[in-house]
Amino acid sequence: MKIKVTINGAAYEREVAENITLLHFLREDVGLTGTKEGCGGGECGACAVILDGRPVNSCLVLAAETDGGSVSTIEGEAKDGKLSEIQEAFARRHAVQCGYCTPGMVMSVRALIERNPRPTVAEIKEGLEGNFCRCTGYVQIIEAVLDVTGQADSKQEPTHA
Amino acid sequence: MLQNFQYTAPRTRAELHAILADRGPDACLLGGGTDLLANIRGGLAYPRIVVDVKKVEGFAGVAWSAQDGLLIRAGATINDILQDARVRSDFALLAACARDLASHQVRNRATVVGNVVNASPCSDMAPALLCLQARAAISSRRGEREVAFKEFFKGVKKTVLQPDEVLERIVVPAASAGARGDYHKLKRINGHDLGIVGVAICLGRNGDVRLGVSSCAPTPILVEDLHDSLSAEAVVRAAMKAISPISDVRATKEYREHMVQMFVRRLLDEVKS
Numbered sequence: 001m002k003i004k005v006t007i008n009g010a011a012y013e014r015e016v017a018e019n020i021t022l023l024h025f026l027r028e029d030v031g032l033t034g035t036k037e038g039c040g041g042g043e044c045g046a047c048a049v050i051l052d053g054r055p056v057n058s059c060l061v062l063a064a065e066t067d068g069g070s071v072s073t074i075e076g077e078a079k080d081g082k083l084s085e086i087q088e089a090f091a092r093r094h095a096v097q098c099g100y101c102t103p104g105m106v107m108s109v110r111a112l113i114e115r116n117p118r119p120t121v122a123e124i125k126e127g128l129e130g131n132f133c134r135c136t137g138y139v140q141i142i143e144a145v146l147d148v149t150g151q152a153d154s155k156q157e158p159t160h161a
Numbered sequence: 162m163l164q165n166f167q168y169t170a171p172r173t174r175a176e177l178h179a180i181l182a183d184r185g186p187d188a189c190l191l192g193g194g195t196d197l198l199a200n201i202r203g204g205l206a207y208p209r210i211v212v213d214v215k216k217v218e219g220f221a222g223v224a225w226s227a228q229d230g231l232l233i234r235a236g237a238t239i240n241d242i243l244q245d246a247r248v249r250s251d252f253a254l255l256a257a258c259a260r261d262l263a264s265h266q267v268r269n270r271a272t273v274v275g276n277v278v279n280a281s282p283c284s285d286m287a288p289a290l291l292c293l294q295a296r297a298a299i300s301s302r303r304g305e306r307e308v309a310f311k312e313f314f315k316g317v318k319k320t321v322l323q324p325d326e327v328l329e330r331i332v333v334p335a336a337s338a339g340a341r342g343d344y345h346k347l348k349r350i351n352g353h354d355l356g357i358v359g360v361a362i363c364l365g366r367n368g369d370v371r372l373g374v375s376s377c378a379p380t381p382i383l384v385e386d387l388h389d390s391l392s393a394e395a396v397v398r399a400a401m402k403a404i405s406p407i408s409d410v411r412a413t414k415e416y417r418e419h420m421v422q423m424f425v426r427r428l429l430d431e432v433k434s
Binding site for chain 2: 001018019020021040041042043045048051054055056057059060061062064065067108125126127129130131
């Protein structure tokens with residue numbers, strides 16, 4: 001079937017298989033391989049993108065469902081060769097180790113700070129509870145979110161528990 | 162690539178009913194897809210046709226009617242109800258169950274209706290809907306009917322729904338508005354996880370107490386005809402009589418029984434204080 005979808009601000013009109021997920025459409029048809037496949041079942045958040053303003057797991061959305069919609073992926077973050085403020089904060093705070101969860105993590109942070117510009121540590125954990133990281137232990141990721149939201153000197157403890 | 166199926170997104174109720182009347186046994190309804198697409202990928206569902214209910218006119222969101230109560234339509238997501246002002250002010254128990262369901266990303270897609278039609282014993286929304294005496298408004302080309310949730314679940318993953326029917330909306334009666342309530346869910350981690358045991362409580366303005374229990378029987382369970390004048394021991398006894406937990410990979414029967422007792426006592430203290 002034919003769908004019309006906006007991806008990172010650019011309009012696409014594509015013929016898609018009815019049984020292809022948004023994740024595989026992005027990676028294989030559009031060629032945007034920044035979005036990663038982890039578990040493929042909605043558990044890990046590696047494939048998180050923003051669909052119509054809300055973060056979702058793209059492995060659990062059919063490309064066909066996004067007809068008429070708008071998608072933001074990690075490729076929309078850096079502009080003109082310059083990292084976004086979230087990516088900068090992740091780099092500054094060493095919030096990346098192997099990097100596989102990072103695209104989904106960054107998209108969840110993007111959605112979180114758009115709905116809540118100064119999240120508490122509890123709110124950051126709630127916003128990122130669907131994004132698993134098996135390397136960092138989360139502390140640096142929470143610090144990166146505090147940093148990018150102007151709370152770097154926060155007294156809140158970014159513990160992983 | 163997933164197994165082959167056809168995708169269709171009817172725009173009207175009549176179109177949806179016609180598709181289900183013709184192809185019901187081959188069809189799976191698609192709400193948020195957070196269970197269906199995982200099941201298709203895992204080889205647990207083999208639909209020939211996937212019917213998206215989200216684009217049907219009048220199927221989106223949550224509405225309030227002073228006469229009927231809260232209407233949760235088939236396309237309403239878990240986050241839709243969490244963001245609804247009426248839910249936040251008058252349906253504390255619904256919000257408590259919704260907050261404990263999966264992760265933020267999943268809550269953006271998963272629907273309340275999807276969570277109950279899947280009829281998982283560990284459904285997080287069913288305990289609240291049972292306690293609040295909600296009804297399922299079901300329709301098909303043959304007509305409409307309403308079924309109370311205490312009659313809705315028939316077994317593990319089994320409900321009263323026929324292949325040509327759709328659960329169009331959930332009706333939470335206006336009389337349940339303002340009830341005190343909360344949900345305690347035991348999980349392995351303090352985040353996105355399936356429940357090991359879930360207990361919901363609802364204390365109505367007339368003193369009626371109801372419990373909804375998940376993961377402790379083949380279906381979510383309602384324990385009713387309780388009152389806030391009863392002792393905690395009496396309420397615990399009624400709950401223990403109603404449940405029939407099993408030992409499985411997530412917990413033993415004994416641990417589940419113990420946690421139901423703990424949760425009932427804590428919830429009673431909480432809503433009575």
